[in-house]
Amino acid sequence: MSENHLLELATGVIDRARAAGATDAECTITEGDEFSANVRMREVESVKEAGSRAAGLRILIGKRTGSSYTSDLSAEGIAHMVKSAVELAAITTEDPHAGLPETEELGKISGDLRLYCEDVAQLETAGKIETARRAEIAALETDPRIGNSDGASFDTHTGRQIFANSRGFAGEYRTSYCSLAVSPVAKQGSSMERDYWYTMARGSAGLEPPEQVGRIAAQRALRRLNAVKVETKKVPVVFEPRVARSLLDNVFEAVHGMSVYRQESFLAGKLGERVAGENVTVIDDATIPGLFGTSPFDDEGVPSRRTVVIEKGVLKSYLMNCYAARKLGMKTTGNAARGLAGNAGIGHGNLFLEKGGQTPEQIIGSVADGLYVTELLGHGVNIVTGDYSRGAVGLWIRNGELAFAVSEITIAGNLKEMLLGIEAIGSDLEFRGSVAAPTLKIGEMTVGGR
Amino acid sequence: MAFSESIFATRFQITRGDLERYLADALCQGGDYADLYFEYLLTSSISLDESMVKSATQGVSMGVGVRVIAGERTGYAYSDDLAPDKIRKAARVAACIAAGPGKQGKFGLNEGRRHNLYPVMIAPTETEFAERVEFVKRADRAARAYDSRVFQVQASYADNLRHVMVATSEGVLTLDRQPLARMGVMVLARNKGGPPQRGYAGGGGRVELDFFQKEKTPEHFAAEAAREAIVMLDAVEAPAGEMTVVLGPGWPGILLHEAVGHGLEADFNRKKVSAFSDRIGQKVASELCTVIDDGTINNRRGSLNVDDEGHPTQRNVLIENGVLRGYLQDKLSSTLLRSQSTGSGRRESYAHIPMPRMTNTFMLAGQSDPEEIIRSVPKGLYCANFGGGQVDITSGNFVFSASESYLIENGKLGRPVRNASLIGNGPEALKYVSMVGNDLRLDEGMGICGKEGQSVPVGVGIPTLKIDRMTVGGTA
Numbered sequence: 070m071s072e073n074h075l076l077e078l079a080t081g082v083i084d085r086a087r088a089a090g091a092t093d094a095e096c097t098i099t100e101g102d103e104f105s106a107n108v109r110m111r112e113v114e115s116v117k118e119a120g121s122r123a124a125g126l127r128i129l130i131g132k133r134t135g136s137s138y139t140s141d142l143s144a145e146g147i148a149h150m151v152k153s154a155v156e157l158a159a160i161t162t163e164d165p166h167a168g169l170p171e172t173e174e175l176g177k178i179s180g181d182l183r184l185y186c187e188d189v190a191q192l193e194t195a196g197k198i199e200t201a202r203r204a205e206i207a208a209l210e211t212d213p214r215i216g217n218s219d220g221a222s223f224d225t226h227t228g229r230q231i232f233a234n235s236r237g238f239a240g241e242y243r244t245s246y247c248s249l250a251v252s253p254v255a256k257q258g259s260s261m262e263r264d265y266w267y268t269m270a271r272g273s274a275g276l277e278p279p280e281q282v283g284r285i286a287a288q289r290a291l292r293r294l295n296a297v298k299v300e301t302k303k304v305p306v307v308f309e310p311r312v313a314r315s316l317l318d319n320v321f322e323a324v325h326g327m328s329v330y331r332q333e334s335f336l337a338g339k340l341g342e343r344v345a346g347e348n349v350t351v352i353d354d355a356t357i358p359g360l361f362g363t364s365p366f367d368d369e370g371v372p373s374r375r376t377v378v379i380e381k382g383v384l385k386s387y388l389m390n391c392y393a394a395r396k397l398g399m400k401t402t403g404n405a406a407r408g409l410a411g412n413a414g415i416g417h418g419n420l421f422l423e424k425g426g427q428t429p430e431q432i433i434g435s436v437a438d439g440l441y442v443t444e445l446l447g448h449g450v451n452i453v454t455g456d457y458s459r460g461a462v463g464l465w466i467r468n469g470e471l472a473f474a475v476s477e478i479t480i481a482g483n484l485k486e487m488l489l490g491i492e493a494i495g496s497d498l499e500f501r502g503s504v505a506a507p508t509l510k511i512g513e514m515t516v517g518g519r
Numbered sequence: 520m521a522f523s524e525s526i527f528a529t530r531f532q533i534t535r536g537d538l539e540r541y542l543a544d545a546l547c548q549g550g551d552y553a554d555l556y557f558e559y560l561l562t563s564s565i566s567l568d569e570s571m572v573k574s575a576t577q578g579v580s581m582g583v584g585v586r587v588i589a590g591e592r593t594g595y596a597y598s599d600d601l602a603p604d605k606i607r608k609a610a611r612v613a614a615c616i617a618a619g620p621g622k623q624g625k626f627g628l629n630e631g632r633r634h635n636l637y638p639v640m641i642a643p644t645e646t647e648f649a650e651r652v653e654f655v656k657r658a659d660r661a662a663r664a665y666d667s668r669v670f671q672v673q674a675s676y677a678d679n680l681r682h683v684m685v686a687t688s689e690g691v692l693t694l695d696r697q698p699l700a701r702m703g704v705m706v707l708a709r710n711k712g713g714p715p716q717r718g719y720a721g722g723g724g725r726v727e728l729d730f731f732q733k734e735k736t737p738e739h740f741a742a743e744a745a746r747e748a749i750v751m752l753d754a755v756e757a758p759a760g761e762m763t764v765v766l767g768p769g770w771p772g773i774l775l776h777e778a779v780g781h782g783l784e785a786d787f788n789r790k791k792v793s794a795f796s797d798r799i800g801q802k803v804a805s806e807l808c809t810v811i812d813d814g815t816i817n818n819r820r821g822s823l824n825v826d827d828e829g830h831p832t833q834r835n836v837l838i839e840n841g842v843l844r845g846y847l848q849d850k851l852s853s854t855l856l857r858s859q860s861t862g863s864g865r866r867e868s869y870a871h872i873p874m875p876r877m878t879n880t881f882m883l884a885g886q887s888d889p890e891e892i893i894r895s896v897p898k899g900l901y902c903a904n905f906g907g908g909q910v911d912i913t914s915g916n917f918v919f920s921a922s923e924s925y926l927i928e929n930g931k932l933g934r935p936v937r938n939a940s941l942i943g944n945g946p947e948a949l950k951y952v953s954m955v956g957n958d959l960r961l962d963e964g965m966g967i968c969g970k971e972g973q974s975v976p977v978g979v980g981i982p983t984l985k986i987d988r989m990t991v992g993g994t995a
Contacts, residue, residue: 109790112591113592114591114592114593115593115594115595115616115872116592116594116595116615116616117594117595117596118595118612119596119597119598119609119612119870121598121599121870122599134573134574134575135575135576136574136575136577137576137577137578138576138578138579138580139578139579139580140579140580140581140582140599141579141581146579149579153577154577157575157576157577157648158575160572160575160648160649160652161571161572161573161574161575162570162571162572162573163571164571164573167573194615217790217791217792219790219792219913254792254913261792261794261913261914262913262914263792263911263914293914296914298990301759301760301761331568331569331671331673331707332671332707332715333671333707333717335714409578410576410578411564411574411576412573412574444911446909446910446911446916446917446942447907447908447909447918447919447920447940447942448906448907448908448909448920449906449918449920449938449939449940451717451937451938453707453714453715453716453717454714454715454716454717454937454938456937456938458757458920458938458939458940458992458993458994459918459940459992460916460917460918460940460942460992462911462914462916476914476916477916477942477943477944477990478942478990479759479918479939479940479942479990479991481757481759481992481993482994483994515759515993515994517759517760517990517992517993518760518990519760519761519990
């Protein structure tokens with residue numbers, strides 16, 4: 070379907086909803102094509118290819134809301150979707166804060182955001198399989214201890230996002246990405262470990278060389294071999310970037326406008342207060358061209374923007390959609406995010422912790438006895454209280470050097486103290502997704518082991 | 520249900536001849552096997568926050584997935600449009616995985632065997648919304664009435680009705696109608712001026728709406744969530760390090776799901792990337808442990824009349840008296856391992872390739888009185904409830920997070936402790952099981968299992984269990 074056709078379909082849905090009694094309406098349409106090739110032990114394991122599209126509708130009748138979605142975009146399917154949403158509004162409660170953004174809040178940022186690369190849709194299947202195979206072979210040839218693999222995959226996705234509302238907003242944008250991932254298995258005696266490495270970009274030109282991805286994945290698996298469990302003690306903990314990122318996921322949950330108005334977050338009510346070390350600045354920026362968290366407008370039709378969340382340790386802003394902003398007596402930060410149906414939730418753009426001045430080696434070098442974390446397991450983070458307890462895998466630091474592999478241990482603390490306890494920040498910030506952080510050192514956490 | 524009465528025949532006018540034609544298209548380049556998975560899914564959900572029903576949603580999605588297996592290779596394509604030309608196009612895309620002369624599928628599809636585990640006459644999704652809206656309002660009122668320290672309640676109710684049809688090139692045609700419903704209540708409580716604590720409870724199954732009126736009511740889930748939040752107000756720091764851990768019955772069975780379940784899925788073992796690879800017949804747990812995965816329990820969340828490859832589910836013994844007995848097999852792995860499918864081939868939707876998954880995973884009851892188990896522990900941790908878990912199937916290390924636990928001191932339950940993760944190693948952890956209670960309980964029906972980006976509903980269960988050594992990730 071041509072782009073104009075889908076945009077017309079969306080505005081047509083809005084018109085139908087209004088004709089059926091809606092006082093306001095929002096319609097989302099998504100369309101996408103996915104491809105995935107998996108190679109394992111040099112042979113093709115699977116190839117998957119398909120396209121799909123679906124529409125979602127949210128309507129208001131006064132201050133009541135109803136919503137529905139369908140993958141049936143026929144006239145009959147659309148009519149059914151509109152009817153469902155209107156009927157459902159009758160059973161919800163009047164909510165004084167429900168509503169669309171004000172007309173003056175709507176809009177989109179201009180300029181080429183470089184979210185779509187033509188070449189992604191044109192890559193040949195054979196070439197994609199070959200790239201995955203090259204990455205896996207590089208991993209397998211890194212070391213004789215890499216004798217097995219959980220495979221390599223090459224994935225691509227192209228999509229189109231359409232949004233329209235009854236206040237006159239109508240917008241659409243296309244996105245693309247491709248990614249290459251490898252997951253080798255290292256074995257030595259009775260020790261067997263798996264790790265992975267990957268590269269992703271909006272277009273194939275942005276991908277790192279497959280051999281490099283394969284070798285890094287292999288080295289990551291190898292360094293986990295013969296891991297031991299250490300004694301329980303309180304030590305400094307260094308997070309490598311791949312896991313430091315998860316701390317920003319936690320910060321995001323804590324500054325999530327919905328959690329804040331419900332007082333479901335340890336950062337609720339802390340605006341203007343010191344919540345992290347003075348060296349810590351956290352920014353959410355959905356306007357950086359080419360990155361994975363970038364978009365011209367959010368899922369309520371509000372222009373994307375840059376929001377300073379934490380500046381030099383002081384909490385500056387929550388991340389909000391219109392609803393959370395109204396509840397908190399503030400303005401939306403353009404962070405509305407939604408699936409096809411239901412009320413808008415909250416998402417982040419490119420959320421990152423600003424880089425510091427030290428190299429990862431300098432940070433590791435500053436630790437006499439401590440843990441370098443390379444992987445975290447489990448969901449042991451309580452955003453209400455900040456209590457933090459997760460399974461960890463990594464390397465033990467002794468006298469400033471990575472000494473030996475450790476596993477089957479936990480790291481525990483409380484996010485409030487952990488954020489205030491960030492003692493060093495690396496210079497190694499890079500975006501491998503929409504959340505990014507450099508190497509981080511936290512002064513003290515409890516490592517649970519023997 | 521006969522094919523001719525199914526939604527696929529009546530509403531979409533699909534005939535047996537069509538199915539045979541699509542299978543022939545799928546095998547047009549050779550290939551050893553092909554199947555079609557048709558899905559028509561209706562969903563509804565209601566959510567309440569601040570005593571207001573803020574959201575009510577209904578949706579429809581449908582599609583067909585076409586799979587072709589050629590040796591160890593899988594080709595997969597899907598369409599969300601059930602028009603014949605779109606399905607044939609998907610079949611020809613999936614066919615490309617094979618390279619050879621076309622093959623003929625078996626003609627004359629026969630309807631396959633299936634259980635009747637959820638003979639639900641009217642699925643919750645097919646009822647009027649009014650009754651379901653009452654559930655979240657009742658939960659809200661009950662949670663607030665439980666204790667004056669409760670200050671926030673979120674209640675949600677969601678159900679779906681999935682119509683599926685699987686047709687295979689081996690000539691088997693299977694139909695199923697799979698209802699599923701679940702409700703959840705989240706409560707925040709605080710002492711005056713103090714920090715909040717959270718409690719959560721939820722459950723459901725492949726049940727009629729009556730289940731929430733008679734068996735597990737909104738008031739039940741609300742009271743359970745509120746109780747947990749109130750208990751946590753007195754929580755002290757959790758201990759850190761190795762200690763004796765006692766798991767309470769029911770949902771803590773997530774231990775089995777993470778510690779052994781995933782590691783016994785046949786795909787990982789076929790590729791020899793699981794810590795349990797090549798260990799059939801070996802001792803991997805204390806002899807008190809017998810672990811079962813059973814997809815045939817009536818009305819359970821993890822149960823299925825047939826798996827998503829059209830194979831009837833069954834009761835599979837994974838570990839018997841401590842000895843590893845078998846893996847969970849799907850079509851591809853069982854063919855390559857020259858074994859039989861165990862009815863464990865599952866997928867999230869028509870857009871996903873099936874793989875071996877768990878259904879309801881539990882440990883058989885033992886002999887011990889649960890109170891006697893607690894009395895036998897001089898110092899340790901009692902875990903009554905959990906959040907989620909995760910496993911690294913290659914190293915075997917697994918984690919699960921305790922959401923409600925208590926210190927055990929001199930054989931008695933002491934203070935509640937704050938949230939902590941527990942970590943262990945799959946093939947080792949259950950060797951330290953020294954007592955198994957006589958109180959096997961299955962969870963209330965809220966489990967979601969994720970694997971390689973696909974989520975499916977599952978169940979777990981466990982009797983009270985004493986594990987002599989496990990690492991607890993607290994701070995004290």
